[in-house]
Amino acid sequence: MATDSSNGDHQKAGKQPPLPSPLRFSKFFQANMRILVTGGAGFIGSHLVDRLMENEKNEVIVADNFFTGSKDNLKKWIGHPRFELIRHDVTEQLLVEVDQIYHLACPASPIFYKYNPVKTIKTNVIGTLNMLGLAKRVGARILLTSTSEVYGDPLIHPQPESYWGNVNPIGVRSCYDEGKRVAETLMFDYHTQHGIEIRIARIFNTYGPRMNIDDGRVVSNFIAQAIRGEPLTVQVPGTRTRSFCYVSDMVDGLIRLMEGENTGPINIGNPGEFTMIELAENVKELINSTVEIKMIENTPDDPRQRKPDIAKAKELLGWEPKVKLRDGLPLMEEDFRLRLGVAKKN
Ligand SMILES: NC(=O)c1ccc[n+]([C@@H]2O[C@H](COP(=O)([O-])OP(=O)(O)OC[C@H]3O[C@@H](n4cnc5c(N)ncnc54)[C@H](O)[C@@H]3O)[C@@H](O)[C@H]2O)c1
């Protein structure tokens, strides 16, 4: 294991950050905080927007190309005076005046990020470069949603931030995991070279309401299958593990990271670890005990195990997840039943 203690945390920039807008220092007028959320029409992004909009001092701008996201996720904010939605692809430049940038834009489900791998890596590399260029011009603080996938198929378990990972650079997942690794590198290079204030969250598998029904990720697949009375498709061997974080906990962690003093990278995830068979059994028990569990083929390079070490998040952000898997699944079930139009039988 590589244990370089200078792995990003508290790294001191060589340069002073660019000055934020003069409005920030205006004597007589308390400006609202302008916040850009890229990928804000997606699953995590739209929950983040909900939370940011609760604060009346925030103006929120969402930039999204709607590849996996949808206006529907933001419908309650469209037309609100503190909210703006822009159809924009982050691989192109964006000129807006903001104080903070939450940079989430990137398809997250393997079936979507593998669909057009060249576009995925462009989104991660050129998209992150563009957002860093914007942060540099306007003096904004920028947070990147990186991923547990930077640890690849991890040989250290659970994964601390100091672990450098075990990633296949030319595999079918590389457009995403190597893309995010480059995005992290760009964040630190802009921080060191230009003094940009950066924050990096390494997000572990997150679930909750508003995931696309056809998203393809395991929790949304199993819940939709259980509600429809279809077999739960467990990919072989069924002993792969993941640790699932409910979306409200995730949003709380992201905001704490943005508002805190630490650059990260910081793992944000729920350390409760489950095999895919265990997950299927939980879904079966909670949602529909009549469905069967069906073993199906897996995809290449599927990480064998994943569980976050969240000691840093606890210590530096005062954060830990509150929602257990067995409490989060029924909350997601409610939303899926509404969207699928299938009521629960008593
Ligand atoms: N959900 C998870 O389990 C998880 C885990 C680790 C990291 N993350 C990261 O969190 C972020 C959000 O994930 P999510 O689960 O909400 O995914 P999502 O697919 O629901 O949301 C991604 C959003 O980004 C938009 N987008 C994609 N490419 C874009 C582009 N080129 N320009 C502008 N918009 C673009 C999509 O339309 C969508 O609204 C992603 O960066 C993802 O890598 C998520």
Ligand SMILES: O=c1ccn([C@@H]2O[C@H](COP(=O)(O)OP(=O)(O)O[C@H]3OC[C@@H](O)[C@H](O)[C@H]3O)[C@@H](O)[C@H]2O)c(=O)[nH]1
């Ligand atoms: O129907 C399914 C779907 C998936 N799976 C299994 O469930 C596990 C999790 O797969 P998912 O597709 O949900 O997500 P992964 O953990 O592979 O990737 C995710 O990791 C973190 C994020 O960056 C992204 O959201 C995504 O890349 C895998 O072992 C997969 O083989 C099933 O058993 N059945």
